[in-house]
Amino acid sequence: MTKKTTNIIWHHANISRADREGLHGHKSVILWFTGLSGSGKSTLAHAVEDYLYKNGVSTYVLDGDNVRHGLCSDLGFSDSDRTENIRRIGELAKLMTEAGIITLTAFISPFMSDRDIARKLVPPGDFLEIYCLCPIETCEQRDVKGLYKKARSGEVPLFTGISSPYQVPDNPELIVNTHEQSLSESVEHVVDLLVQRELIANVRN
Secondary structure (H helix, E strand, C coil): CCCCCCCCCCCCCCCCHHHHHHHHCCCCEEEEEECCCCCCHHHHHHHHHHHHHHCCCCEEEEEHHHHHCCCCCCCCCCHHHHHHHHHHHHHHHHHHHHCCCEEEEECCCCCHHHHHHHHHCCCCCCEEEEEEECCHHHHHHHCCCCHHHHHHCCCCCCCECCCECCCCCCCCCEEEECCCCCHHHHHHHHHHHHHHCCCCCCCCC
16 A cells, blocks of 8 residues: 655535535435345445435445446455455545435445444444345355355455455444345335434435
8 A cells, every 4th residue: 555645734625514414404424234245235235225315315325346446446355455445445435424425335345354444434423334144155046246156166266255254243233134134124224223323314105
């Protein structure tokens, strides 16, 4: 990682986060979806965004594959590159929180220390970790991208859950059993969390 330059000064915006939240009509927050490949992170994040959007909530999904097409296109999947990938996403999500919107991130983010670093970038309560719990056997049966098959054959090295570890969250704000619950039930749990935290008004319809 390039050494951080020292001759820079943070420029404080004229419009505050509170101003932007007032414009949007709700609080901003980071919803950090984590779990194995195939556990339903992206599917759930986008379904939650669909629901919130239809109810007038300003959102944006940062998806793991999409980010690697641009912002993190220079990174591979070594432990150090995974750490840098999550560091960049954490910083981006922090900026989007300042923009007053709800940011949903869908990344395996396998290392607990990396998720903790992302959490510490923002004030307490601004980072809600949502663990998409799904047995690896089910993830392999889904194998939407065919990655587990390639990992088992050795074509994909350092694959989370097979040849690279996934560290389960100790105390996430929400656990969603994506292998037992329907997608609509999972969405309801996430929306309920936002309402309970008074981040959005009750938009259940």
